[in-house]
Amino acid sequence: MADTRTADIRTLLGGGSPEDRLSVTHLLVGAGFLIVGGILQLLSLMALRFAYLFPISYGRLEPAANLSLIIGFATISLVGGVYYVLPRLTGARLAMVRFGGLGLLGMAGLTVLGLLAIFLGFGDGDQPLGLPWWLDIPLAGVLFVPALMTVATIRQRVEQRSFVTLWFVIGGVVWLPLLYVGYLLADVPAASSVAVAYSQTFFSSGFVTMVLVTLGSGLTYYTVVKELDVPLASRQLALVGFWSLGFAAVWWGAAQLLFGPGPAWVAGVAAALGLAWPIGAIANASNVTMTLEGSWSDLGENPSVLSGLLGLYLTVGVAVVAALAGFRSIGAVASLTAFWEAIEYVALSGVSVLLVSAMSFSALPRMSGRELETARKARRFQRLTITGSVGVLVSLGAAGLLSGYSWIGGANSAAFVPVGEGWQTALGTSYTTLLFVAVLFGLVLFAGLGGYASILFGTLTRGRAIPQEVLVSREMGDE
Amino acid sequence: MSDLSAAAAALGIPEPLVQRSAAARAAQLGVSVDEILAQWAGGQAVPAATAPAPAAQPEPETAEPTPEAAAPAPVATPDVVIEVPGAPAEPAPAQPAGPYKPPVLVGAKDNPMTVLAGAVGLFVIVFLVGLIGPSIPTDIPGARTSHIDYSEAALHGQQVYLVAGCAACHTQMVRPVVADVGLGPVTLNDTNQVLGTRRFGPDLSDVGSRVAAGQIEAIIGGLGDHPGHDLGEEDMSDLVAYLAESNTSGGQPGAES
Numbered sequence A: 001m002a003d004t005r006t007a008d009i010r011t012l013l014g015g016g017s018p019e020d021r022l023s024v025t026h027l028l029v030g031a032g033f034l035i036v037g038g039i040l041q042l043l044s045l046m047a048l049r050f051a052y053l054f055p056i057s058y059g060r061l062e063p064a065a066n067l068s069l070i071i072g073f074a075t076i077s078l079v080g081g082v083y084y085v086l087p088r089l090t091g092a093r094l095a096m097v098r099f100g101g102l103g104l105l106g107m108a109g110l111t112v113l114g115l116l117a118i119f120l121g122f123g124d125g126d127q128p129l130g131l132p133w134w135l136d137i138p139l140a141g142v143l144f145v146p147a148l149m150t151v152a153t154i155r156q157r158v159e160q161r162s163f164v165t166l167w168f169v170i171g172g173v174v175w176l177p178l179l180y181v182g183y184l185l186a187d188v189p190a191a192s193s194v195a196v197a198y199s200q201t202f203f204s205s206g207f208v209t210m211v212l213v214t215l216g217s218g219l220t221y222y223t224v225v226k227e228l229d230v231p232l233a234s235r236q237l238a239l240v241g242f243w244s245l246g247f248a249a250v251w252w253g254a255a256q257l258l259f260g261p262g263p264a265w266v267a268g269v270a271a272a273l274g275l276a277w278p279i280g281a282i283a284n285a286s287n288v289t290m291t292l293e294g295s296w297s298d299l300g301e302n303p304s305v306l307s308g309l310l311g312l313y314l315t316v317g318v319a320v321v322a323a324l325a326g327f328r329s330i331g332a333v334a335s336l337t338a339f340w341e342a343i344e345y346v347a348l349s350g351v352s353v354l355l356v357s358a359m360s361f362s363a364l365p366r367m368s369g370r371e372l373e374t375a376r377k378a379r380r381f382q383r384l385t386i387t388g389s390v391g392v393l394v395s396l397g398a399a400g401l402l403s404g405y406s407w408i409g410g411a412n413s414a415a416f417v418p419v420g421e422g423w424q425t426a427l428g429t430s431y432t433t434l435l436f437v438a439v440l441f442g443l444v445l446f447a448g449l450g451g452y453a454s455i456l457f458g459t460l461t462r463g464r465a466i467p468q469e470v471l472v473s474r475e476m477g478d479e
Numbered sequence B: 001m002s003d004l005s006a007a008a009a010a011l012g013i014p015e016p017l018v019q020r021s022a023a024a025r026a027a028q029l030g031v032s033v034d035e036i037l038a039q040w041a042g043g044q045a046v047p048a049a050t051a052p053a054p055a056a057q058p059e060p061e062t063a064e065p066t067p068e069a070a071a072p073a074p075v076a077t078p079d080v081v082i083e084v085p086g087a088p089a090e091p092a093p094a095q096p097a098g099p100y101k102p103p104v105l106v107g108a109k110d111n112p113m114t115v116l117a118g119a120v121g122l123f124v125i126v127f128l129v130g131l132i133g134p135s136i137p138t139d140i141p142g143a144r145t146s147h148i149d150y151s152e153a154a155l156h157g158q159q160v161y162l163v164a165g166c167a168a169c170h171t172q173m174v175r176p177v178v179a180d181v182g183l184g185p186v187t188l189n190d191t192n193q194v195l196g197t198r199r200f201g202p203d204l205s206d207v208g209s210r211v212a213a214g215q216i217e218a219i220i221g222g223l224g225d226h227p228g229h230d231l232g233e234e235d236m237s238d239l240v241a242y243l244a245e246s247n248t249s250g251g252q253p254g255a256e257s
Helices: A009-013 A018-049 A058-090 A097-119 A133-142 A144-155 A165-185 A193-228 A235-257 A265-273 A276-291 A296-301 A303-325 A328-334 A338-368 A375-412 A423-462 A474-478 B003-011 B015-029 B033-041 B112-135 B152-163 B213-220 B233-245
Strands: A470-473 B080-083
Touching (some): A018 A423, A058 A165, A058 A193, A058 A338, A097 A133, A097 A144, A133 A165, A144 A165, A144 B112, A165 A235, A165 B112, A193 A235, A193 A303, A193 B112, A235 A303, A235 B112, A265 A328, A265 B112, A296 A303, A303 A375, A328 A375, A338 A375, B003 B015, B003 B033, B015 B033, B213 B233
Antiparallel strands (some): A470 B080
16 A cells, blocks of 8 residues: 555556546646636735735736636636546547647647746737737637547447536537637727627636536536436426526626627626526526435535535526626626626636536546545635635625725716826725735635645545546457 | 566556555455455456445446336446456456446437537527627717727837736726716727726726826836836837827816816
8 A cells, every 4th residue: 555655646647548547637737727827816816906016917917817727727627527527428438539638738838828928028918818819829729629529529429318417518618619719700900999898708708607617517417416326306407507508608798898889789688698697507506406405414525516516606606796797787886897806706716616626526536546635625625715705706896896886976076077097096995905805815715726736636646545447448348 | 577567467457557456455355465466467356345346336327228227127338337447357246136226327318419519509699699799880970989090109009008918907998877977988889999898997098188198107107006017118108109199088188177
């Protein structure tokens, strides 16, 4: 037993089936980018509060954090989860495994190059990623890799009966590159300023709902059912969740530009269809909750199921807040403020790490033959992540509402009319205090993100050896 | 050749994997790792585990039942099965007959390609309605326009504005809402400014009418609470030109409004 404890990660990655090795590598690389993205995200939040202290402005920190978290962590980790479940759901070997390795190399390499480009001043400043065109185009190509591998694997499937996770996987991996291409198409130099603004909210909101929450929820369905060995409560509810998430994407993003120079009908449509996100989120959370019926007592002993449940509940909270801000009455106060920053901040770090951990806490021991390290650390990670996420959501959201009301108050009292810049003074200490509180909760959230990465690396290097699931071909097993 | 190498060769599985599997099996059976490896190297089967290992059975989701499976039915052998690699040749111990439990990770018989087609179709609709729709230029009253004829230097300054990340904190979008009263004329659909989606700093669509060029340069350099930007001389002057020409109301800095 002792010698297995000394095995390093490289050796571990040498074992198991090629698809599981690929999946584990994705999870490890994703965890690395999570740390980088978490630091950058926290620094960007600090730069909002203490702008004069930072040599790098919020304007560069934020796209760098987005790039690390969207592509480096969430995309790479969720794609790793897709490669884990695909063979197990289809009964077929993962197609084009080496192609998947190149895809990982491409995503990780382009993320690193993108970070360098942003910090060295070669970015194009477009939200949310700010990549120059010479990185945008190859990244769009690389994002097609998981979609191609998924389709190729499904075409060879043996299992003819689809578990619901397969829908979410198909939707997530297909929508990801299409979203990116759409974002690039509307962002060509000839595009109008309005088109560019909508393309940016289109991608950032679309990624959260159509990729992050779609894939995360689908993988959580798989994890919960597999871990508890109980059937899913409702296939129909999962169907509602899936199609609602696919349809929700644009509308909570478009709501950020409420009352802007776009057509007037956008406001009404955004308010009505923006509700699709909470509908989808509630459908998935309630479905998993019903599936857990009778297993609640085991929840504390099962970190992956608890992470999934917490992730889905946090998604519901974020989705409800976002949908509310889509209504004209609230949007008149909240749009353009830190209120939206709160939603994106928590979605990209808190929601994503909880949903990813639900899958990885279950999958990693099975793929690596190492017991999760440890249940106690997992509970601490969950506590920190939930506390930090809720704290950031509330404090940053409140700061946003406060600034919105201050603008209205200043306009009514004519305080801003002469100079237009007086609003900053008018916000006063309440606003800066709330931003400071958000920074404190951001630190707690970052501790949670670090806890996740620590568990992953700890499992692979120090986890106790346990029987390992290995995918072997029928021919191999028969020999 | 060591037992480990011999076992790995016999099983056709990488050595690290055999080592870990042997350790796990040894712990389960209460024997030494070397004994397990020696048995595997000699091609011998090991005694069955007293308790079934979690992964020793084929994954339920890969064992496809017949659609009518309401009772135990012959299970189709899939191309992929899950096994503990250390015991590929070990016959499974006879299981006592029990009530049939259907696999939990299978659903209705369907065609995933239909879902794929639906996902792509849905995306096309979402793209057209959610992105292209709002981006189509709308008719605006001829009396006013938000389009500004920027100079060459100012257009380069707009690129500097983007690259420096100014749009992450500043909007150039005045909305017809109470909160934006006093910021300048409402921004129309034909604007060629950088709209932005966050307003952590003041709106800059009409900044040229309020703040003189020299003061703009000082603010960019770090005056007050504004973060300092170390731009080159040309970039700085072009950025200042862009902001100074961002004057939608036609006012002059310092003039009483």
